[in-house]
Amino acid sequence: MKQTMKSVGSIFAVSVLAVTLAGCAGNKVKYGDAGAVETTTTDFGSTDLQQMAEKMVDSLLTFPPIVEVTGKRRPVMFVDTIKNKTTEHIDTESITDTVSSRLLRSGKFRFVDMTKVAAVKEQLEYQTESGMVNPAAATQMGKQIGAEFMLYGNLSSIVKKSSDSKDVYYKFTMKLMNLETGILEWSDEKEIRKTKEKSLFGM
């Protein structure tokens, strides 16, 4: 009986040790630097997004005709979509979000958010038509300011592969159109080339 108890105890101890060690061998989670250069694969990544947004914002803010306009007032813009012409699934709204946030925080531009038009309309209708809101305190309809400029662009890529290497070329183009005249006021491109080569042992 005493021997059996001893064996059970040993098995239990070994099991606990095995589970503990298995736990130690598991994945380790840690926080990294969101601004670090990411080279996990040649697919579109955070460094590409950051570089594209930085280049476009810097270019737009220092383009002489735009500097002249923003020196006098803060023009209102709206951001149209970035057309994804690559073969990858890329959240291009994330690029426009970064670009518009930085332009807004520069204090040089103001934006209207076209993705929230339905929600704004619903709220304004509630305030003016539901009878629930004091008319004197309600936000009036028909007083919004229209956008003067439209920001839009394209993201394209050329991918070339061989048995031991892959080359990806991204080209991001942005344009700023004056909505009244239809004239393009600014445009710029950011090119990124990423290459991957198989190492000697395929590691």
Place this chain on the structure above:
Amino acid sequence: MNRGYAAGLLAVVLTAAGCATSGIEATGKPMGDPKYAKHLVIHNESLADKIIITDMHSRVTGGLLEAEVVLTNQTSTDKAMQYQFSWFDKDNFEVEQGSRGWAPVTLFGNANVSLKAVAPNASVTTYKVNVREQQ
């Protein structure tokens, strides 16, 4: 190339092995006292022998500080580097902290490359650039 010029930029040189950036750090204060206008900190002397900052200049465009730093590769081999600009206001508070990530740049052998950036807003008076080898 021209190490004398780099030495001219060198106001203070500190060696801090194992520092977070493990590279070269240079600060430009164009609107400050010219005597303290530039400040270079070398965290990695071995890298500083190969890659040098040969020029730093800036201007104000539309109220925003625009900075340009020229890096020179003193070796004949290509170097994969990374750089990051950061921005500070007149009270030396960092402006839009972390808004700019590290950017990759290739320095070809015995060649120069210009790194350019524009301050995120008009409150910036000082910029800093960190340069390190690709990890």
